[in-house]
Amino acid sequence: MNIITVATTPFAGQKPGTSGLRKKVKVFQQPGYLENFVQAIFDSLSGQQGKTLVLGGDGRYFNDTAIQIILRMAAAAGFGRVLVGCNGILSTPAASAVIRKQGAFGGIILSASHNPGGPDDDFGIKYNLENGGPANETFTDAVYRRTQEISAYRIVEAPDVDLTSLGETRIGSMQVCIINPVADYAELLESLFDFDRIAGLLARPEFRMRFDAMHAVNGPYAHAILEGRLGAPKGTVINGTPLPDFGGGHPDPNPVYAAELVSALADAQSGLSFGAASDGDGDRNMIVGRGFIVSPSDSLAVIAANYKLIPAYAKGLSGVARSMPTSCAVDRVAAEMGIPCYETPTGWKYFGTLLDAGKATLCGEESAGTGSNHVREKDGLWAVLYWLNILAVRDEPVEQIVREHWRRFGRNIYSRHDYEGIETAKAETLMDELRKKLPTLIGMECDGMRIEAADDFCYIDPVDGSRSDKQGIRILLENGSRVVFRLSGTGTEGATLRLYLERYEADASRHTIPTQESLAPLVALAEKVARIVPITGRKAPDVIS
Ligand code: VG1
Ligand code: CO
Numbered sequence: 001m002n003i004i005t006v007a008t009t010p011f012a013g014q015k016p017g018t019s020g021l022r023k024k025v026k027v028f029q030q031p032g033y034l035e036n037f038v039q040a041i042f043d044s045l046s047g048q049q050g051k052t053l054v055l056g057g058d059g060r061y062f063n064d065t066a067i068q069i070i071l072r073m074a075a076a077a078g079f080g081r082v083l084v085g086c087n088g089i090l091s092t093p094a095a096s097a098v099i100r101k102q103g104a105f106g107g108i109i110l111s112a113s114h115n116p117g118g119p120d121d122d123f124g125i126k127y128n129l130e131n132g133g134p135a136n137e138t139f140t141d142a143v144y145r146r147t148q149e150i151s152a153y154r155i156v157e158a159p160d161v162d163l164t165s166l167g168e169t170r171i172g173s174m175q176v177c178i179i180n181p182v183a184d185y186a187e188l189l190e191s192l193f194d195f196d197r198i199a200g201l202l203a204r205p206e207f208r209m210r211f212d213a214m215h216a217v218n219g220p221y222a223h224a225i226l227e228g229r230l231g232a233p234k235g236t237v238i239n240g241t242p243l244p245d246f247g248g249g250h251p252d253p254n255p256v257y258a259a260e261l262v263s264a265l266a267d268a269q270s271g272l273s274f275g276a277a278s279d280g281d282g283d284r285n286m287i288v289g290r291g292f293i294v295s296p297s298d299s300l301a302v303i304a305a306n307y308k309l310i311p312a313y314a315k316g317l318s319g320v321a322r323s324m325p326t327s328c329a330v331d332r333v334a335a336e337m338g339i340p341c342y343e344t345p346t347g348w349k350y351f352g353t354l355l356d357a358g359k360a361t362l363c364g365e366e367s368a369g370t371g372s373n374h375v376r377e378k379d380g381l382w383a384v385l386y387w388l389n390i391l392a393v394r395d396e397p398v399e400q401i402v403r404e405h406w407r408r409f410g411r412n413i414y415s416r417h418d419y420e421g422i423e424t425a426k427a428e429t430l431m432d433e434l435r436k437k438l439p440t441l442i443g444m445e446c447d448g449m450r451i452e453a454a455d456d457f458c459y460i461d462p463v464d465g466s467r468s469d470k471q472g473i474r475i476l477l478e479n480g481s482r483v484v485f486r487l488s489g490t491g492t493e494g495a496t497l498r499l500y501l502e503r504y505e506a507d508a509s510r511h512t513i514p515t516q517e518s519l520a521p522l523v524a525l526a527e528k529v530a531r532i533v534p535i536t537g538r539k540a541p542d543v544i545s
Contacts, residue, residue, distance in 0.1 A: 001172025020126025056090025057110025091282030133376025289398025
C-alpha cells in the first residue's frame with residue numbers, strides 16, 4: 001500500500017456548527033480543503049487501527065468525489081474496513097443504525113441536510129461515534145483546533161472504487177464493502193412498530209397516503225419500506241429518486257418548501273388522508289393530515305402521549321428530551337406521566353448522553369426532528385411510521401388526534417420565524433445588544449403578560465457535566481409564553497436569525513384562533529426589544545413555520 005504524505009496549510013473557518021461542517025461545494029472543491037478536515041478528524045481519533053468505519057451521504061453533488069477521497073484517506077489512517085452505502089447513499093438515521101448494528105468504530109456522514117445542493121450550493125461532513133451519534137462538542141472542538149495547525153495529510157494511491165454494485169474490494173490492506181443502504185435500517189424499524197397493523201391501514205381504500213421524498217436520500221428507503229414491506233400502492237412515494245441537486249429545491253419539509261404536499265392534502269379532490277415528507281438526509285419529518293399541518297413540537301408531544309400504542313415503547317418511557325427552543329408541549333405530557341423532561345441546546349448531539357444513559361427514550365426538536373433510543377440521530381421515517389402506527393390503532397383523522405391532545409393538555413401555540421441571509425455583523429450586533437438589555441426587560445408587560453425572566457441559555461449536561469454557553473436568548477413571560485432568539489449554525493451564507501414564539505392556551509375555545517394572530521403580540525415584543533427592523537432592515541421573516 002503506497003501511502004503518500006501531502007504537505008498542506010490550514011484553511012480558516014473549518015469549525016463544525018450545529019451539525020458538522022457545512023460550506024459551499026466550491027469551498028469544499030478547493031484542493032486540500034476536504035482532505036484537511038478529514039485528516040483533522042482522523043488525527044483526533046485514537047485506536048482506529050483495524051477497525052470499521054461507516055461512510056455514506058445524502059447523494060448530493062460532490063458526494064461521490066468526497067467518498068473516493070475519504071476511502072483512500074481511511075486506508076492511510078489504518079482503518080481495517082469501510083462499509084459504504086451503495087451509490088454512496090446512507091441516510092443519517094440509517095448510518096447511525098449501521099454503525100450500531102455492525103459495531104463500527106464510527107462513521108462519516110456527508111450531508112448538508114436541508115440546505116440546497118448542486119455545484120453552486122452546499123455540502124457538509126460530520127463524524128459520528130461508535131454509539132451511532134454525532135460527535136460531541138469536545139470532539140468537534142478538537143477537530144477544529146487540529147484544522148488550524150495541520151501541515152500534512154495522508155492518502156493512499158489507488159484507483160476509484162466502484163460504488164454502484166454490492167460487494168467487497170480492497171484499497172491496500174483495507175477492505176471496502178459496498179452495502180445495501182436500506183437493509184439494516186428497515187429491519188430495525190420493523191422491530192419497533194406493528195407492521196401488520198400499518199399494512200392493514202395502508203390497504204384500506206379510504207386511507208390514502210403520500211410521502212414526498214423531495215428528491216432526497218429517503219426515496220429508496222421510503223420505496224422499500226412503505227411500498228415494499230408495508231404494501232402501500234405504487235405511487236405513494238413521490239420524488240423518490242435522490243438527485244444531486246434535489247431537483248433544484250430546498251429539501252426541507254416545512255410548509256414553504258413542501259408547499260405542494262401541503263396543498264395536495266388541503267384539496268378534498270385529492271382523496272389524501274395522510275401526507276409526510278423528509279429532508280435531504282432523511283432525519284427530519286413533516287406530518288400532514290387532511291387540511292392540517294402538525295407542528296413538529298406538537299408531533300413530539302402526541303408521539304410521547306401515545307407511547308402505549310407502539311410495540312417498542314408500550315412498556316413505558318424512561319424520559320423525554322427536547323431542544324430548548326422546542327415548545328413545552330411535551331413537558332406537559334411528561335409531567336402527567338410522571339417522567340423527566342430534559343431541555344438541551346439545539347442540535348441532536350446533545351441528546352446522545354441522555355439516550356446512552358437511558359435517561360430519555362424519545363427526543364425531539366421544533367425543526368421537524370423526532371427520534372428515539374433506537375438510533376442516535378433524529379429519524380424522519382421513524383416518525384412517519386410512528387404516526388402511521390398511531391393512526392392504524394386509533395382510526396381517527398390526524399387533526400382530531402391533535403385537537404384532542406390540545407383539549408387534554410392545553411395548546412402550546414408555536415411558530416418559528418426565520419430571517420435568512422442577514423449580514424453576519426448585523427446579526428451579531430442584534431444579539432449582543434439584546435444580551436446586554438436582558439436585565440432591564442424583567443417586569444415589562446406584553447399583551448397583559450409580564451416578563452418574568454430573560455437569559456442566555458446555558459446547558460450543563462446532566463450525564464457528563466459538560467457545559468455549553470450562549471445557546472439562545474430567552475425571554476420568559478407569565479404562563480409559559482416565550483420568545484427565543486438564536487443564530488443558526490447550519491447556514492453557509494451570512495447569518496440566519498431564528499425567532500421562536502410560544503404562548504400557552506388552556507382554553508379550548510381559543511385553540512381555533514389562527515396561530516400567527518395569537519402570537520402577534522409576541523412578535524411585536526421581539527421586534528421592539530431586539531430592534532429587528534432597524535438593525536437588519538428586514539420588515540418580515542423569509543420563512544414562517
Ligand atoms: C437546524 C435546526 C436544529 C437541527 C439542525 C440540524 O440548526 O434548528 O434543530 O438540529 O438544523 O438538522 P440551526 O443551527 O440552523 O438552527 V439537519 O436535519 O440540518 O441535520
Ligand atoms: Co437533516
